[in-house]
Amino acid sequence: MxxxxxxxxxxxxxxxxxxxxxxxxxxxxxxxxxxxxxxxxxxxxxxxxxxxxxxxxxxxxxxxxxxxxxxxxxxxxxxxxxxxxxxxxxxxxxxxxxxxxxxxxxxxxxxxxxxxxxxxxxxxxxxxxxxxxxxxxxxTVAIENPDSAWQRFEALSLTLMSHPGVFGHGKVDEGTQLLLHAVETALEPLPPKALKVLDMGCGDGILSAWLAARGHEVTAVDVSAFAVEACRRTLAANHLSGQVLESDVYSALEGQRFDLIVSNPPFHQEREISYGPSARLIEEAPNHLTGKGQLVLVANAFLPYPGLLERTFGSFETLADNRRFRVYRAKPEDSSKTSVQASKKRR
Known part of the structure; x- marks a missing residue:
């Protein structure tokens, strides 16, 4: 070999x-x-x-x-x-x-x-x-200094902890800000109750902390140990609770279902473009959403996610579009409606 x-x-x-x-x-x-x-x-x-x-x-x-x-x-x-x-x-x-x-x-x-x-x-x-x-x-040489790479910063009335190697290190990127605004709008019509939420690809924990601060039950996952540790530190810094796990997409979540899955999914691995994890995020989402659950994700406008959402859910909607980023929402009920309609047509 x-x-x-x-x-x-x-x-x-x-x-x-x-x-x-x-x-x-x-x-x-x-x-x-x-x-x-x-x-x-x-x-x-x-x-x-x-x-x-x-x-x-x-x-x-x-x-x-x-x-x-x-x-x-x-x-x-x-x-x-x-x-x-x-x-x-x-x-x-x-x-x-x-x-x-x-x-x-x-x-x-x-x-x-x-x-x-x-x-x-x-x-x-x-x-x-x-x-x-x-x-x-x-x-190697003797280094007595503690790990000083952690960065603490304030954003959106939250204290965030970040580390080199974590997406958006030291700042809240434009896509995440658009996603947060869209999620807030999407949740407004819902009854004011705690939702079971999954933050897929949690990064430094900005989405998890924002949702936990609003009383939701948050589970956060990321493939990177740096991101998992950053998210845990962000929640602790804001005196918030949530479950944070290392997971390759849904690998650590077998059998779990959520009212809301939110994500700003990565599409780079080092310098290479890779849609694999994002495709799994979308394609396997119906297996992890409750009957009235919803998937809300943000992506660069040029990425080919509309086709994946259409094939998986039957339909989707665009909640926000600033020409650089788009926020999409899809629901399992859309998929079931499409299946029923197709069944009626066959008859």
């Missing part, structure tokens, strides 16, 4: 097929899984791939932390502040002078790594360069 992704191809070229690696924040590549002893990732979906091969896979927030065997290889993320956090995390978790290699694509910012390592007081040796990727070697 050969590596598929450029950064992994560089590792295969340098280490060979006898590689025994311990990847940090790795991408999905069968060769890498095969050559790994264990891995660390914030992504619960990726951890599942390693666990499926009976390999240790942990979140950076798991405690106690247990060092694993193999050459440590950090895959440099597109957000360089997140890359710095991973370097500092490795220095806090591993013994001083532990060898660490850093790999990444040139268009992903790996060329900035030597300067970043220098700023952290860490050595830097270039090991290899190919496939428009570079591989550097460094060693």
């Amino acid at each position: 050969s590596a598929q992704l450029p950064a992994c191809q560089l590792l295969e070229r340098y280490y060979g097929q006898a590689a025994q690696l311990w990847p940090i924040a790795p991408p999905e590549d069968p060769w890498l899984i095969d050559r790994s002893k264990a891995m660390v990732s914030d992504n619960v979906s990726l951890r599942g791939l390693w666990e499926g091969r009976d390999k240790a896979a942990v979140s950076p927030f798991d405690v106690p932390f247990v060092q694993q065997a193999g050459q440590v290889v950090l895959f440099w993320p597109k957000a360089h502040q997140l890359g710095i956090w991973w370097l500092e995390w490795l220095c806090r978790m591993l013994p001083e002078n532990t060898p660490v290699d850093v790999v990444g694509e040139h268009q992903g910012g790996i060329k900035r790594v030597p300067k970043i390592l220098s700023g952290l007081g860490m050595r830097c040796d270039k090991l290899d360069n190919a496939r428009r990727c570079s591989l550097f070697a460094t060693r």
Whole structure:
């Protein structure tokens, strides 16, 4: 088996097929899984791939932390502040002078790594360069400072906690603001009672906190451990309660149904566009909505979600459109009406 992704191809070229690696924040590549002893990732979906091969896979927030065997290889993320956090995390978790290699694509910012390592007081040796990727070697240093990457800010009368790697880090994006306004409008005609709400892809928890502050019973999920921790901290900072879980779309929610599912779903994985999670969000939503429940999501206007909503629910409506973003609403009852109408036509 050969590596598929450029950064992994560089590792295969340098280490060979006898590689025994311990990847940090790795991408999905069968060769890498095969050559790994264990891995660390914030992504619960990726951890599942390693666990499926009976390999240790942990979140950076798991405690106690247990060092694993193999050459440590950090895959440099597109957000360089997140890359710095991973370097500092490795220095806090591993013994001083532990060898660490850093790999990444040139268009992903790996060329900035030597300067970043220098700023952290860490050595830097270039090991290899190919496939428009570079591989550097460094060693951990003693870092006594606590994790200072968390950012606290105020928005919409709420205190929000954010972390590098979380969507919209440090701000409330335009799409989320449009979604909140549309949700408020959509809920106004309903009786003033607590709804069972799912915040799918919770990010820093702005939607969860906004809904919990209005008395709703909130469950929040995200594939990223950074987002899950941020959402938990946001709820705590506002003295609000809610269930927050790591989940690959609905994977942690078997059998649960909600009156309202809200989402600002991502469509990027690093630099690649991916509609897979968003498609699952829409297609599986009827299985997680109550009879009178509703799915409300915001998306960039150019994304092909209307077709998915039409196929899944039979119909949908646009609650808001500012030309850059659109807020869509769909209901299972629309799907059942469409099925009844189709049945009558067949008769």
